[in-house]
Amino acid sequence: MFTFHSPLRSRLRYFLPLLVIQVLSGWLSVGTGALPGESVATIWLPSGVGVVALLVLGQPGLLGVWLASLLVGIPVTAQITGLGMAWRMGLAAAALEALQAWLAMRAWRVHETRHHANFLRQPQDLIWFWFWVCTVPALVTAPFMTLLQWTCHALPDSSITGVARHFLMLVLSNMAGILLATPVYVLWRDRGRWDLRCNALRHLWPVALIGLILAGALLIYPPALALLLPVLLATTVRFRLPGMVVAMLATAVIISAATVFHIGPFVHGDPLMVFVNLQLFLFSTTIMLQYLALAQELIKRHRVQLESEVAARTEALAQANERLKELATTDELTGAPNRREWQRRCAQAVLMARRQDTPLSILLLDLDHFKMVNDTHGHLVGDLMLRAVANTCRETLRASDSFGRWGGEEFVVVLPDTSLADAEQVAEKLRIAIAATHVPLDGGLYVRITSSMGVARLRPSDNDLDDLLTRADHALYHAKEYGRNRVVLETELPANDLPAKHG
Numbered sequence: 001m002f003t004f005h006s007p008l009r010s011r012l013r014y015f016l017p018l019l020v021i022q023v024l025s026g027w028l029s030v031g032t033g034a035l036p037g038e039s040v041a042t043i044w045l046p047s048g049v050g051v052v053a054l055l056v057l058g059q060p061g062l063l064g065v066w067l068a069s070l071l072v073g074i075p076v077t078a079q080i081t082g083l084g085m086a087w088r089m090g091l092a093a094a095a096l097e098a099l100q101a102w103l104a105m106r107a108w109r110v111h112e113t114r115h116h117a118n119f120l121r122q123p124q125d126l127i128w129f130w131f132w133v134c135t136v137p138a139l140v141t142a143p144f145m146t147l148l149q150w151t152c153h154a155l156p157d158s159s160i161t162g163v164a165r166h167f168l169m170l171v172l173s174n175m176a177g178i179l180l181a182t183p184v185y186v187l188w189r190d191r192g193r194w195d196l197r198c199n200a201l202r203h204l205w206p207v208a209l210i211g212l213i214l215a216g217a218l219l220i221y222p223p224a225l226a227l228l229l230p231v232l233l234a235t236t237v238r239f240r241l242p243g244m245v246v247a248m249l250a251t252a253v254i255i256s257a258a259t260v261f262h263i264g265p266f267v268h269g270d271p272l273m274v275f276v277n278l279q280l281f282l283f284s285t286t287i288m289l290q291y292l293a294l295a296q297e298l299i300k301r302h303r304v305q306l307e308s309e310v311a312a313r314t315e316a317l318a319q320a321n322e323r324l325k326e327l328a329t330t331d332e333l334t335g336a337p338n339r340r341e342w343q344r345r346c347a348q349a350v351l352m353a354r355r356q357d358t359p360l361s362i363l364l365l366d367l368d369h370f371k372m373v374n375d376t377h378g379h380l381v382g383d384l385m386l387r388a389v390a391n392t393c394r395e396t397l398r399a400s401d402s403f404g405r406w407g408g409e410e411f412v413v414v415l416p417d418t419s420l421a422d423a424e425q426v427a428e429k430l431r432i433a434i435a436a437t438h439v440p441l442d443g444g445l446y447v448r449i450t451s452s453m454g455v456a457r458l459r460p461s462d463n464d465l466d467d468l469l470t471r472a473d474h475a476l477y478h479a480k481e482y483g484r485n486r487v488v489l490e491t492e493l494p495a496n497d498l499p500a501k502h503g
């Protein structure tokens with residue numbers, strides 16, 4: 001979801017905390033200080049915090065950025081130029097800092113508007129971030145800042161090389177601040193996504209390892225700093241973007257403070273080269289880890305999306321299978337089990353009856369003169385009649401009785417645990433219920449139908465279902481012969497009567 005338009009009122013409650021954080025980050029940058037003989041802090045964190053403030057607060061954040069810059073800048077500049085000059089310079093410098101943050105914020109929002117998506121979620125967003133958000137705003141404002149400091153005699157070296165040096169450092173220092181601190185906004189914006197459980201012990205190993213390696217590299221053996229890379233990598237893999245941003249910010253502040261105090265692997269010769277080497281280390285490490293963190297997020301999102309797609313398709317497939325199964329076992333017109341399904345159920349019931357030695361009967365039902373219904377009122381009314389009869393059968397029979405459509409206007413019922421005498425009663429009840437069933441026609445008329453039934457019981461000598469069905473069919477034939485609308489039991493047939501299929 002694309003989410004940067006939160007209401008102004010709810011965003012404004014962050015105004016004061018952000019102002020305080022910006023002032024504190026300014027004092028931290030001043031405190032960790034500049035290299036000897038230089039006036040530019042190695043990392044100007046307020047430049048990044050300022051962008052975060054504008055991203056969170058929108059335009060009202062400009063006032064906060066300007067105020068925070070004043071509160072940090074005036075006391076520092078006053079030590080070099082005196083309070084009178086510091087005021088004027090501070091006001092202008094604060095305006096330039098606000099402009100820099102605004103340019104970075106605009107670049108961020110332009111990307112979001114163009115792509116209709118939250119910025120800094122995809123690894124490919126990083127190119128725009130490194131160039132338009134980190135580099136261009138620093139490059140645009142640094143010449144004016146340098147000019148301002150030069151006119152106010154606040155530069156340590158006013159020669160051309162001194163001014164160029166100062167300009168280069170200013171750009172790198174501000175870029176580093178934006179590069180390291182601005183992703184904190186992404187942690188805040190996407191706070192619901194990280195799902196990092198706050199278990200202090202789990203978070204202890206990167207803190208301990210980074211602390212140990214930094215202490216070793218800065219105080220005992222500088223090349224040990226190389227060990228920091230795999231630990232930062234592991235922290236990023238394990239703790240994703242939040243782990244990476246926090247670890248890199250802490251590492252950058254500690255290393256640059258140590259370098260300013262002449263400690264660590266970067267302290268060698270020309271301060272400009274020290275500065276550049278330190279920045280190279282911070283930039284290359286941060287850029288690599290940012291790419292890794294966002295690539296991980298992308299892979300995770302794709303996996304979640306893929307999993308939900310697979311789940312949705314599995315569900316659709318299960319539904320389709322269910323439907324297919326239903327189509328394969330159900331008669332479409334009446335919703336009753338079709339012949340194959342009924343035969344399967346009947347075979348099961350026969351098996352149970354044999355195993356438990358209980359009686360079982362079947363009932364073959366045929367509607368009387370159904371052709372006349374079709375011929376007189378049309379096929380549609382015939383269909384309605386078949387449906388109505390099926391409903392009547394369902395309502396009249398027990399749930400344990402299996403009812404099905406044999407085909408055409410013929411239905412079958414298997415009655416488990418039912419003797420022939422009981423089956424006759426069921427058949428009679430059904431015959432009366434069907435005779436009472438009617439389908440309404442236009443003009444207040446309605447059509448009724450009767451039914452004939454043949455009933456047979458399972459015998460030990462029956463080889464298969466067909467034997468049973470043949471006797472029921474034979475009884476049904478006689479029901480038709482005797483005048484229809486009646487029930488005939490297999491025991492009522494003449495002894496020498498051969499089974500014959502009724503037409």
Ligand SMILES: Nc1nc2c(ncn2[C@@H]2O[C@H](COP(=O)(O)OP(=O)(O)OP(=O)(O)O)[C@@H](O)[C@H]2O)c(=O)[nH]1
Nearest residue numbers: 366367368369370371372374379382383408409503
């Ligand atoms: N509307 C409709 N008619 C069907 C369907 N299946 C079969 N029929 C019709 O059912 C009628 C069955 O006719 P016959 O076999 O002569 O049986 P009958 O008219 O009921 O006569 P008796 O069984 O001898 O009482 C035929 O007209 C078939 O076309 C169906 O699904 N819908």
